[in-house]
Amino acid sequence: MKALLARLKRTRTGTAWLFAAAFLVNLLGLASSTYSIHVLNRYVAQGISGTLVALTSGVLLALLGELALRHARFRLAEDIVGDADRSLQTGLFGLLLTVRYDALSGLPPARRLEMMAGVIQAEAALGPGAIATLSDVPFSLLYLGVLFLLSPAIAAAAALCAIAMCLYVLQAGKALTRPVQESGSLSERLTGLTAAANAGAETLRMFGGGAALMARWSETLARRAGVAAGLARRQNADGALIYAIQALTGIAVIGIGAILVVTGGLTTGLVIGANLVAGRALAPLARAMQLVAGLRRAEAALANAARLSALPVEGGTGTLPSVAGRITVQDVEWHDRDYPVALLSDLSFELPAGGVLAITGANGAGKSTLLQILLGLRQPHKGQVLVDGAALSQLSPAWWRSQVSYMPQEPWFFEGTLRDNMLAARPGAGASALRGALEGAGIARFVDTHPKGLELPLLSGGTNLSPGVRRQMALARALLVDGQIVVLDEPTEGLDRTAAEALYRCLIDLGRCGRTMIIVSHDPNVVRAAPWCLDLSAATPAMVRKLELGVAA
Numbered sequence: 001m002k003a004l005l006a007r008l009k010r011t012r013t014g015t016a017w018l019f020a021a022a023f024l025v026n027l028l029g030l031a032s033s034t035y036s037i038h039v040l041n042r043y044v045a046q047g048i049s050g051t052l053v054a055l056t057s058g059v060l061l062a063l064l065g066e067l068a069l070r071h072a073r074f075r076l077a078e079d080i081v082g083d084a085d086r087s088l089q090t091g092l093f094g095l096l097l098t099v100r101y102d103a104l105s106g107l108p109p110a111r112r113l114e115m116m117a118g119v120i121q122a123e124a125a126l127g128p129g130a131i132a133t134l135s136d137v138p139f140s141l142l143y144l145g146v147l148f149l150l151s152p153a154i155a156a157a158a159a160l161c162a163i164a165m166c167l168y169v170l171q172a173g174k175a176l177t178r179p180v181q182e183s184g185s186l187s188e189r190l191t192g193l194t195a196a197a198n199a200g201a202e203t204l205r206m207f208g209g210g211a212a213l214m215a216r217w218s219e220t221l222a223r224r225a226g227v228a229a230g231l232a233r234r235q236n237a238d239g240a241l242i243y244a245i246q247a248l249t250g251i252a253v254i255g256i257g258a259i260l261v262v263t264g265g266l267t268t269g270l271v272i273g274a275n276l277v278a279g280r281a282l283a284p285l286a287r288a289m290q291l292v293a294g295l296r297r298a299e300a301a302l303a304n305a306a307r308l309s310a311l312p313v314e315g316g317t318g319t320l321p322s323v324a325g326r327i328t329v330q331d332v333e334w335h336d337r338d339y340p341v342a343l344l345s346d347l348s349f350e351l352p353a354g355g356v357l358a359i360t361g362a363n364g365a366g367k368s369t370l371l372q373i374l375l376g377l378r379q380p381h382k383g384q385v386l387v388d389g390a391a392l393s394q395l396s397p398a399w400w401r402s403q404v405s406y407m408p409q410e411p412w413f414f415e416g417t418l419r420d421n422m423l424a425a426r427p428g429a430g431a432s433a434l435r436g437a438l439e440g441a442g443i444a445r446f447v448d449t450h451p452k453g454l455e456l457p458l459l460s461g462g463t464n465l466s467p468g469v470r471r472q473m474a475l476a477r478a479l480l481v482d483g484q485i486v487v488l489d490e491p492t493e494g495l496d497r498t499a500a501e502a503l504y505r506c507l508i509d510l511g512r513c514g515r516t517m518i519i520v521s522h523d524p525n526v527v528r529a530a531p532w533c534l535d536l537s538a539a540t541p542a543m544v545r546k547l548e549l550g551v552a553a
């Protein structure tokens with residue numbers, strides 16, 4: 001209910017019109033009861049056909065008016081909902097793109113998928129239909145008031161039933177909270193298992209694990225089916241109870257009414273009319289009951305999504321007039337919450353502008369993590385990174401990244417063509433810049449001979465291409481950015497001899513242009529050529545200048 005009420009509060013004028021329309025709908029809804037009373041009391045008693053015609057015409061007109069007003073009310077509810085759902089979904093998607101990378105990495109991918117799916121599903125539960133239904137609820141009081149005018153005793157009985165129904169609806173909502181949450185987390189687990197079966201298709205076939213995944217899938221599915229069955233049983237029981245309360249109201253109205261007819265306090269027509277009015281008083285509450293499960297799910301989905309909005313977004317707005325490329329790392333510490341000791345600690349070095357640094361170290365020594373810190377993707381837990389003396393944390397991430405030609409260890413491309421992906425890295429790049437980047441990366445021939453050329457589609461992150469070609473494309477994308485800083489993570493990994501030689505030439509050219517280069521590599525050719533070296537596996541990692549140590553440059 002809270003989420004629906006929040007929507008109503010947001011557009012106060014629209015809400016006022018909605019309730020005005022609902023008031024008129026319910027007022028006109030009294031016509032059929034009034035009709036029954038008058039037909040039974042006047043036409044049946046006196047038999048004048050003109051009375052029946054007049055009453056029937058009146059009630060039909062009222063019915064038409066009620067239909068028109070219901071339609072108008074729905075349109076008002078649509079206006080209230082407006083594009084709230086779309087803007088919520090767009091806002092959330094925007095957050096997925098802009099929250100800090102390291103904060104986002106803390107949320108399991110399956111949870112992120114479920115968050116988005118949940119918010120999309122919440123749309124139906126919080127839609128105009130639900131708002132229109134909710135707007136009828138306060139007018140139960142209108143019907144109870146009319147009932148009171150007809151007979152205070154009947155009104156008291158109906159009011160008791162309405163109160164019982166209200167209390168039941170409220171507690172039913174609360175009782176659904178846990179099963180709805182449990183069902184959500186089981187769905188998340190199923191989404192994670194589906195993602196694992198997709199991503200690990202080759203591994204699962206070659207090395208097994210399918211049986212274990214299937215066992216987890218079946219167990220999770222069975223648990224979710226159990227929760228869903230429990231929810232369905234609960235909803236069925238709730239529906240039955242609401243029906244019983246409605247039936248009980250009818251029995252009470254007719255029973256009390258019969259006594260009043262016999263004692264001469266009421267006519268039969270009034271009793272039948274009162275029964276209709278009592279039915280209408282309880283109907284909005286019964287309809288609200290049907291919304292409860294959907295609303296609980298929507299609220300759980302919104303609460304889940306709120307966790308995403310609580311994550312910090314990337315900060316820093318500063319820019320520098322130009323970048324020479326001096327990189328200073330001061331006392332940087334970074335730790336993973338799953339490990340008791342820091343991966344990087346007290347790391348300090350300064351790479352002069354135009355310097356070339358090779359970073360080495362054992363697998364898992366933190367080389368890629370350090371690069372991500374230099375790119376501003378991860379925040380150090382202690383210490384800082386400076387660019388030409390300016391704190392990286394104060395600089396605009398988008399601006400900083402536009403100064404860096406970065407090739408990640410595992411390149412990924414968004415769904416689109418090679419051209420789309422290249423131009424996203426450097427919007428507005430001309431044909432000659434594109435050509436230069438492809439040639440620099442040694443991939444121009446491949447693109448020229450491909451039937452689709454630059455329009456070749458990159459699917460599933462680019463995994464429709466061989467890993468070597470993907471890496472060359474990632475290098476071309478990095479070169480197109482043409483940043484003063486060049487950051488490459490294992491650039492020669494998986495390259496054939498020709499491609500590796502193209503890369504060496506490219507590195508030599510970049511070095512001649514005075515670019516500051518930071519290259520993570522196990523390739524002896526790259527490590528040998530770099531004048532600066534940082535071994536992250538050393539007991540106390542420190543940047544060393546090989547010439548000073550007498551090592552061949």
Ligand SMILES: Nc1ncnc2c1ncn2[C@@H]1O[C@H](COP(=O)(O)OP(=O)(O)OP(=O)(O)O)[C@@H](O)[C@H]1O
Binds near residue numbers: 335365
């Ligand atoms: N204190 C720690 N000791 C060992 N491993 C850690 C520690 N803290 C974190 N890790 C793990 O090590 C990973 C480091 O990965 P990273 O990719 O930075 O290493 P790498 O040196 O680039 O490895 P590779 O050579 O395999 O590419 C972290 O993501 C984390 O999973």
